[in-house]
Amino acid sequence: MHRSKRSFAALFAGGLSFALLLVLAQPASTQVRFNGGKAYEYARAFAALGPRWPTGPGHLKAEAFIRNQFKHDQLEDDTFVANTPIGPVTMHNFIVRFPGKKDGVIVLGTHYETNYPLRNINFVGANDGAATTGLLMAIADQLRSKKLEGYSVWLVFFDGEEAIQHWSASDSTYGSRHLAAKWGGNGTLGRIKAFMLADMIGYKDLDIQRETRSTGWLVDLVRQAAKKFGYEHYFFQTEEPVEDDHLPFVQRGVPSIDVIDLDYGPNNSYHHTAQDTMDKVSARSLSVDGDVFMETMRLINQR
Ligand SMILES: [Zn+2]
Numbered sequence: 001m002h003r004s005k006r007s008f009a010a011l012f013a014g015g016l017s018f019a020l021l022l023v024l025a026q027p028a029s030t031q032v033r034f035n036g037g038k039a040y041e042y043a044r045a046f047a048a049l050g051p052r053w054p055t056g057p058g059h060l061k062a063e064a065f066i067r068n069q070f071k072h073d074q075l076e077d078d079t080f081v082a083n084t085p086i087g088p089v090t091m092h093n094f095i096v097r098f099p100g101k102k103d104g105v106i107v108l109g110t111h112y113e114t115n116y117p118l119r120n121i122n123f124v125g126a127n128d129g130a131a132t133t134g135l136l137m138a139i140a141d142q143l144r145s146k147k148l149e150g151y152s153v154w155l156v157f158f159d160g161e162e163a164i165q166h167w168s169a170s171d172s173t174y175g176s177r178h179l180a181a182k183w184g185g186n187g188t189l190g191r192i193k194a195f196m197l198a199d200m201i202g203y204k205d206l207d208i209q210r211e212t213r214s215t216g217w218l219v220d221l222v223r224q225a226a227k228k229f230g231y232e233h234y235f236f237q238t239e240e241p242v243e244d245d246h247l248p249f250v251q252r253g254v255p256s257i258d259v260i261d262l263d264y265g266p267n268n269s270y271h272h273t274a275q276d277t278m279d280k281v282s283a284r285s286l287s288v289d290g291d292v293f294m295e296t297m298r299l300i301n302q303r
Helices: 009-028 036-047 055-067 124-143 175-184 216-228 283-302
Strands: 073-084 086-100 100-111 146-160 192-200 210-212 235-240 256-260
Touching: 009 146, 036 055, 036 124, 036 283, 055 073, 055 086, 073 175, 086 124, 086 175, 100 283, 124 146, 124 175, 124 283, 146 175, 146 283, 192 216, 192 283, 210 216, 210 256, 216 235, 216 256, 216 283, 256 283
Parallel strands: 100 146, 100 192, 192 256, 210 235
Antiparallel strands: 073 086, 086 146
């Protein structure tokens, strides 16, 4: 993802209210249902594959890991060729479908690959890619075990989110641009009730921003879900626009939210550096994410 130009004043103001809310909101936050430990374990194993940049050996391992994880599920390998600054690159989105009884689909997404420009610094993207890949795998474990009463849930593991060279509209979000265009062409987009994107929300000091191009009612449902668990201090204390895999869907009118924490380390110093390692990720944060994603899906079904 890419931070759009924005001042840090809002982040500072948010920090103060964050501290206050932390004190006020603690007593309600006792009910934890989601197994963040399992999500963390998936993320740890995924990050341990090493850097996953497109065309690299670790990317092949990541593909194999995902195929193996969902070998008994409805898994689609959405292969396409992206035109990139280094030439044509074969990429793979993975889509896992869990059928529901209601007509319509909720899509949960993450990207799983790491940055090509960072291929020589052992960048494993523990928080940036691996954590949310683990989160979706642990969510899949919950969806798999029961017949879904509501909408179908599709998990999408996007390839090519990161820029190959320098972030721009044409050098970024290859997988989501491809899939949104494909689903726009075959009528699938019209079936999608909501698209929730997860990115960089495994960080142990969780502070999720309100991404300004996300759909208002979906933001409200996430806020409502967070409140149920006493998690509201983790969510939307500040706001900023972010360019990410949700935008190709937003642009096509799909209700979408980017659930993202772009405040990663002191002055964002862990972002896109070799510092993005599993010691920065916590099972607790992944529990918060999982609880809120599951509850938001319940609210979408009631809507
Ligand atoms: Zn990134």
